[in-house]
Amino acid sequence: MAKKQKKRKEIKQKLLHKYRLVILNESTFEEKISFKLSRMNVFVTGSLFIIGLIGFTILLIAFTPLREYIPGYSSTKLKRQATELTYKTDSLVVALNYTNRYLDNIRKVLKGDIENNEINRDSLFEQYTIDPSTIDLNPIKEDSILRAQVALEDKYNLFERNINSTGRVLFTPLSGIISQGFDTESKHYAVDVVAPKDSPIKAVANGTVIFAEWTAETGYVIILEHTDGLLSVYKHNGSLNKGQGDIVRAGEVVASVGNTGELSTGPHLHFELWSNGSAINPLDFIDFK
Structure with missing residues (x-):
């Protein structure tokens, strides 16, 4: 120690x-x-x-x-x-996916391709269908008077025949004889309107030309993009008056009737309407007479 x-x-x-x-x-x-x-x-x-x-x-x-x-x-x-x-890359990926979906819709429009598993929208409302026999459908006096007034007003309405249930006004692209109508069973998602060669074809509504080229099967094709996801397609044209990126007005001439493409059998317009990627019957919105 x-x-x-x-x-x-x-x-x-x-x-x-x-x-x-x-x-x-x-x-x-x-x-x-x-x-x-x-x-x-x-x-x-x-x-x-x-x-x-x-x-x-x-x-x-x-x-x-x-x-x-x-x-x-x-x-x-x-x-x-x-x-x-990183933020820009994420934005580009989103924009690229949107563009791919958009181009895929254009491809379907050009080829008339619709998936087989498409939902039947009418079947969604079957459960809400009301039996007319259980309802008194006889119009009352006031209803009859109102119907007469509306009919008189619509008589002088130039666009009455082209107004659908959503209020959209569509211009008649071409007047002529319908040789083949809209038929989902035969995968003909269009109406074929026969008219003299070189007859002017007009835009059904205001829009932008997103496709204006020649294809082997359908000849000269022009596709217009309108509001609310609506596309109008004009095939077998003899010539095109507009180019891709042009802005057009309703009733403006965009092409002329022709007989171009392998699937054409004579001068006519093959006209299609597409809403948000689904084909719709043009006869429900346009009178071609």
Whole structure:
């Protein structure tokens, strides 16, 4: 026990033993500066200096652009650019998916392709069908008067025949004889209107030309995009008056009747209407007489 205490005392004396650090002029040996030091003072001062140097280095790296020069450390600018590129990439993916769906709809329109698992919309409302025998359908006096007034007003309405249940007004593209009507069983999603060659074909509504090219099967084809997801398609034309990207107005001439394409058997217009990717019967909206 006494040896341990003696050893501790010796160590303490060594740590606290005073030393004199003198700086002399080498030529004259004149004393310039002198310091009284001990091992303890040197250890504490050195430790504090190292700690301060480490703290200063950390602050310098954390709050100055010098950190960007450290290998493997990404800069704030690069992080910001990477984030912006990620957002742009996500937006491009969404836009690409939308474009692919849009082009797929155009492909279906050109080929007349409809999936077999298409939902029959009329069947969705069968459960709400009301039996007419349970309702008194005899019109009242006020109803008869109102019907007479509406009929008189519609008699002078030029667009009455082209107004559907949603209020859409469609212009007659071509007047003529219908040689073949809309038939889903034979996959003829159009009406064929026979008319003299070079007769003008008009746009059914305001829209934009999204396709105006030649195809082997259907000859000169022009497709117009209208509002609310409506597309009008004109095939077997003799010539096209509009190009892709052109803006057209309802009733404006977009093509002429022809007999082009392998599937054509004479001068006529093969006319289709598509709503949100589904073919609809043009005769429900347009009178071709």
